[in-house]
Amino acid sequence: MTEHFKMDAPATDRRLDDMAQGLVGAPLDRPEGPLKVSGTATYANEWQVDGMVHGVMVRAPTNSGRIVLSNRDEVANLPGVLSVIQDERLLRNPAQGTANQAPVQGAQHAAYVGQLIAVVVAESFEQARHAAQSLQVVLENGELMPVDPVTAAVEAQEDQALDQGDLEGAITGAAHSVDVTYTTPSHSSSPMEPHASIASWDGDDLTLRGSYQMLKYNRNELADALGVHPDRVRIISPYVGGGFGSKLGLAPEAVAAAIAAKELGRPVSVALQRQQVYEATMRRSETSQRVRLAADAEGRLNGLGHDARVSNLPGETFAEPVLQASHFLYAGENRQMSMELARLHRLCAGSVRAPGEAVGVTVLENAMDELAHEAGIDPVELRLRNIPEKDPESGKEFSSRRFRDALESGARAFGWSKRPGVMERREGEWLIGYGMASAARINVLMDSQARVALQPDGRARVETDMTDIGTGTYAILGQIAGEMLGLPRDRIDVVLGDTDLPPAAGSGGSWGATSSGTSVYVACQAIRRQLAERLEVEEQDLLLKDGRVTYANQTKALGDVLQGDEIVKLGYVQPGDTSEAVRQATFGAYFAEVAVHAASGETRVRRMHGSFAAGRILNAKTARSQCIGGMTFGIGMALTEELAFDPRDGHVANHNLAEYHIPVNADVPQLTVELLEERDDWASPLQAKGIGELGICGAAAAITNGIFNATGVRVRDYPATLDKVITGM
Numbered sequence: 001m002t003e004h005f006k007m008d009a010p011a012t013d014r015r016l017d018d019m020a021q022g023l024v025g026a027p028l029d030r031p032e033g034p035l036k037v038s039g040t041a042t043y044a045n046e047w048q049v050d051g052m053v054h055g056v057m058v059r060a061p062t063n064s065g066r067i068v069l070s071n072r073d074e075v076a077n078l079p080g081v082l083s084v085i086q087d088e089r090l091l092r093n094p095a096q097g098t099a100n101q102a103p104v105q106g107a108q109h110a111a112y113v114g115q116l117i118a119v120v121v122a123e124s125f126e127q128a129r130h131a132a133q134s135l136q137v138v139l140e141n142g143e144l145m146p147v148d149p150v151t152a153a154v155e156a157q158e159d160q161a162l163d164q165g166d167l168e169g170a171i172t173g174a175a176h177s178v179d180v181t182y183t184t185p186s187h188s189s190s191p192m193e194p195h196a197s198i199a200s201w202d203g204d205d206l207t208l209r210g211s212y213q214m215l216k217y218n219r220n221e222l223a224d225a226l227g228v229h230p231d232r233v234r235i236i237s238p239y240v241g242g243g244f245g246s247k248l249g250l251a252p253e254a255v256a257a258a259i260a261a262k263e264l265g266r267p268v269s270v271a272l273q274r275q276q277v278y279e280a281t282m283r284r285s286e287t288s289q290r291v292r293l294a295a296d297a298e299g300r301l302n303g304l305g306h307d308a309r310v311s312n313l314p315g316e317t318f319a320e321p322v323l324q325a326s327h328f329l330y331a332g333e334n335r336q337m338s339m340e341l342a343r344l345h346r347l348c349a350g351s352v353r354a355p356g357e358a359v360g361v362t363v364l365e366n367a368m369d370e371l372a373h374e375a376g377i378d379p380v381e382l383r384l385r386n387i388p389e390k391d392p393e394s395g396k397e398f399s400s401r402r403f404r405d406a407l408e409s410g411a412r413a414f415g416w417s418k419r420p421g422v423m424e425r426r427e428g429e430w431l432i433g434y435g436m437a438s439a440a441r442i443n444v445l446m447d448s449q450a451r452v453a454l455q456p457d458g459r460a461r462v463e464t465d466m467t468d469i470g471t472g473t474y475a476i477l478g479q480i481a482g483e484m485l486g487l488p489r490d491r492i493d494v495v496l497g498d499t500d501l502p503p504a505a506g507s508g509g510s511w512g513a514t515s516s517g518t519s520v521y522v523a524c525q526a527i528r529r530q531l532a533e534r535l536e537v538e539e540q541d542l543l544l545k546d547g548r549v550t551y552a553n554q555t556k557a558l559g560d561v562l563q564g565d566e567i568v569k570l571g572y573v574q575p576g577d578t579s580e581a582v583r584q585a586t587f588g589a590y591f592a593e594v595a596v597h598a599a600s601g602e603t604r605v606r607r608m609h610g611s612f613a614a615g616r617i618l619n620a621k622t623a624r625s626q627c628i629g630g631m632t633f634g635i636g637m638a639l640t641e642e643l644a645f646d647p648r649d650g651h652v653a654n655h656n657l658a659e660y661h662i663p664v665n666a667d668v669p670q671l672t673v674e675l676l677e678e679r680d681d682w683a684s685p686l687q688a689k690g691i692g693e694l695g696i697c698g699a700a701a702a703i704t705n706g707i708f709n710a711t712g713v714r715v716r717d718y719p720a721t722l723d724k725v726i727t728g729m
Helices: 033-037 072-076 125-134 167-172 215-226 252-264 274-280 357-375 379-385 403-414 473-485 512-535 558-562 620-639 699-711 722-728
Strands: 002-007 053-059 066-069 081-085 091-093 116-122 137-140 154-156 162-164 176-184 196-202 205-210 233-236 268-271 287-295 301-312 334-343 425-427 430-442 448-454 460-463 492-495 543-545 548-551 554-557 567-575 585-597 603-613 671-676
Touching: 002 512, 053 125, 053 252, 053 274, 066 116, 072 081, 072 125, 081 125, 081 252, 091 252, 116 125, 116 252, 167 287, 167 301, 167 334, 176 357, 196 252, 205 215, 205 252, 215 233, 215 252, 252 268, 287 357, 301 357, 357 379, 357 430, 357 620, 357 699, 379 403, 379 430, 403 430, 403 585, 403 603, 403 671, 430 603, 430 699, 448 473, 448 512, 460 473, 473 492, 473 512, 512 548, 512 558, 512 567, 548 558, 554 558, 585 699, 603 620, 603 699, 620 671, 620 699, 699 722
Parallel strands: 002 567, 053 268, 205 233, 301 334, 460 492, 603 671
Antiparallel strands: 053 116, 066 137, 081 116, 154 334, 162 334, 176 287, 196 205, 196 268, 287 301, 425 430, 430 585, 448 460, 448 567, 543 548, 548 554, 585 603
16 A cells, blocks of 8 residues: 655654654664675676676767777677677767656767777677777767867856846945856766676566666666666666766666677676776766855845856756855845856766755855955854845745854864964964865755565565665665664665665655655554554554554554554655745855965865754764765865866876875865754655765865965865965965
């Protein structure tokens, strides 16, 4: 039986607060953790399938032209080679992983360097790799296409435009103003596990073991690419070794494996090489952002402008949503925003690590720091003075907001009151500075389903195609079910990552835990009601704890109430009126101490703190881990991370982990996290909101603002590498 719940009104009953098991909110370990650290969790390319052969993808050497495999027959006759496949169904670029967007096909013409245009299949991986490297790719009738975001043709994104009040007049009459332009480079998700798929057919039914985040969409994308009905496609993805957006949508290797497996009648494994991950999966667009701020003598904003230019391939609709948080984070009645989309022949741009706010809030927070310095106001105080009472554009109330608390509590925890003046503190050859920034991220609830079975032996089973990409889904869904049904965590079995299970929201947009968790909650509420009916009491009068039921001054073992029966409920949650009635967002604040070497300009982050508010915290350990991860991403974004493109043809010059510099242990100091509890009745019946991406939204700005405090140098072109810092010094 399906229990349907639509979020049309605030969930003020707060039933989780009435439960007795004590699981929700507790810092519990991830139950699959021992499998992962022992190497026994099976990832996409580790399945052992009888008769499996191996495919290796082939790349385009330039960014336009019709693709010809000039020595195809010769390569096809190499030892062990089974097939050389060039098929119009192969993906030109990855899908975006959204409900209404089909994957872009057409691998017979090149659109960017590194595009995966063919697959070579052989008995062994080594034979396939040798053959793929031997294949000669010729591009006919091609000429180099535009790759420079500065000179490329642009399209105005009218749906992103805002013109409210008189910004120019506000700036002219302002006591203090800034008008600054910052640039951020492209970023790669760089998941630890490369994209990989194993495809096998049973007649007309396809099973794909893959590494993906959004299975209900991925199944539709794969079916669309192959021209089959989605009911014929099953995707299995119980463990995903990181995604960060790059596995939201279907990637080229999945379609290649499926086509090859059908042609050969054998299971085919295709795993992208690390270089191919960088060249042919989603990148974050580079950005150029102009921020204008106008304030009165007390630093109160009356004008805010934010204009951005981003890029993508021709024909792609996605544009990095840089302006998302600028619409609501700070006050100011005169507002102007715009977005331009440049058309480039670089690899496809898409969602990467908190799309929009990761780079948009960062630049806004740099501009706010510049305004604070211009006005002679403490940066924390400037932000406190500009927290709007309501959404400054729509006038909507905020659903919940502990933004002020995050700023004030974070400042106390960090010791912000001891912040030195600009270029005031030095320790030997190191200049010391403090920097801070705000954090903000939109909150979303998505369609999600889960099946919960309360079994006669007093165990419960949770089933959904929701994925766990290292975020703690196995733990959190088990905690919610255990809390609602009064069962210890070790009596809950959570089964994830299989499209044969009820379709969940998927891991993306920081909506996964809340959406899938609410579907589990809804199913458990239905089970509780059925138990109450059996006992002829109201559901609110049931106390479930440690496998026992207390009601009407009686206590029974849960098994005695079930009497051999199994109760199975399907919980289905949908967003409703609350998503539009109020402004829903999460908030936080970062504080960083940096040391800049006076002779070289090298920057080291010495300590960093984050205070975050994201509704009810479902698991304090996994939430803290997510925030630490986000702050670590911020360190990389501030100091090292940058996809470097050759200006001639747009190829990625640093397509490996050796030269795409993500932060390593030596770059990351002790990070501290404070989670500010709150209840957001408008967000979900759990009163929880997304936290996974909040930890990165503005983190980099705290570091670069610290560089300014230490050195007096503003680096407005990310990342703040030592050459840029020392030039200013």
